[in-house]
Amino acid sequence: MIHLDDITYVRLGTPDLDLAADFATRILGLEVTERGAKSVHLRSDARAHTLCYVEGDPAYQVAGFEVSDAAELAAAAEVLEALGHRVTAGTPGEAAARGAHDFIGFDDPSGNRIELVLRPEYRGPRYYGTRDAAITGFNHIGLNSTDPVRDEIFWTRVCNARVSDRIGTIPLMRINRIHHTLALVRAEGPGIQHINHQVVAREDVLRSWQLLIRHRVPIVFGPGRHPTSGANFIYFRGPDGMVFEYSCGVDEIEDETNHRPRSFSFEPASLCMWGARPGGLIKGT
Ligand SMILES: [Fe+2]
Structure with missing residues (x-):
């Protein structure tokens, strides 16, 4: 493995x-x-x-x-x-x-x-962002999958990914304690579906929301809160159509041995407990 x-x-x-x-x-x-x-x-x-x-x-x-x-x-x-x-x-x-x-x-x-x-390189001086986005780090990605059932088997049996939760056929998978580092989202072909950076607090998600509005950055989904990981989030579109996400408050899986993935139905309410609509972020929502 x-x-x-x-x-x-x-x-x-x-x-x-x-x-x-x-x-x-x-x-x-x-x-x-x-x-x-x-x-x-x-x-x-x-x-x-x-x-x-x-x-x-x-x-x-x-x-x-x-x-x-x-x-x-x-x-x-x-x-x-x-x-x-x-x-x-x-x-x-x-x-x-x-x-x-x-x-x-x-x-x-x-x-x-x-x-x-x-051995990826680390730097001595701390990260100092160009603006005060309160980013704490690069956290996870969504990855396109032409067959999420097949690909879940690859990532969990060939690699050490474990399913933390599922939304329909989308497995949210961890490779360490963080609820998910990788999510497989059904798509027509390969590609990165979204790129997540964690921020310090809910307020930072909301501050960035206002900044995105001021700069007319297309907001794809949110602000909202994921029922699965518990994270507050906002998704927005960057260059070449790539979707970026800020989120905070993502759960960690504390009981690795006994954790059992929950299955959420494939519907918008499974993606946001506040009622935000995914706006095409995921095909079928
Ligand atoms: Fe995400």
Whole structure:
């Protein structure tokens, strides 16, 4: 089994690097740590970067997950190859571009590009956002799935993900104590469905809501509260159609052994206990 310790970064292609960097700093509140001719690295917590925009096709969307050591990385490559996944080893230059010691890449069963990352770089100075978004860190993603039942089996049996709760066929899965690091959302093809950053408090979600309105950023869903994780949230649309989320107050699973996932019906009320409508965030809602 492949043990994922945490989600590390997302990499997003964009045809307009300046526009993406402007949104990521001025609106989202991230901090630029490295600006190159073809890429911009941004951080949201103690790590050197948690989001990287790369000039190019916006269909390029990659999720990176940290593994514990070189033996785990080598074992993961063996497991994936035995299952028929084509595994590519990162070159030293590619690893350097990810601020990582080493990494491998593969496609999950839906075709999502996944990277397993060894020793991602941390920075001494604390994250200092471009605006006071009160971000505490990059927390989780929604991932497109062309077959959530099949993909849940991949993430829970090949990898160490555990289902914390389900909404219809959407599994909210944890790889550590946090209620979910990964959610699989039915879609026509691969891609990152949303990118979450945690903020300190409900007030920070609401302050950002007002800022998003002032800057005419399309709000997709919320503000509201998830019945599953208990988190307060707001979802909004950034460059190239990517959906970002701020949330706070997400549950942790304290009793790993005895936790039993709850099944919520696939309806808007299962996504927001305050009655906010998902507005097409998830197909069928
Ligand atoms: Fe989320």
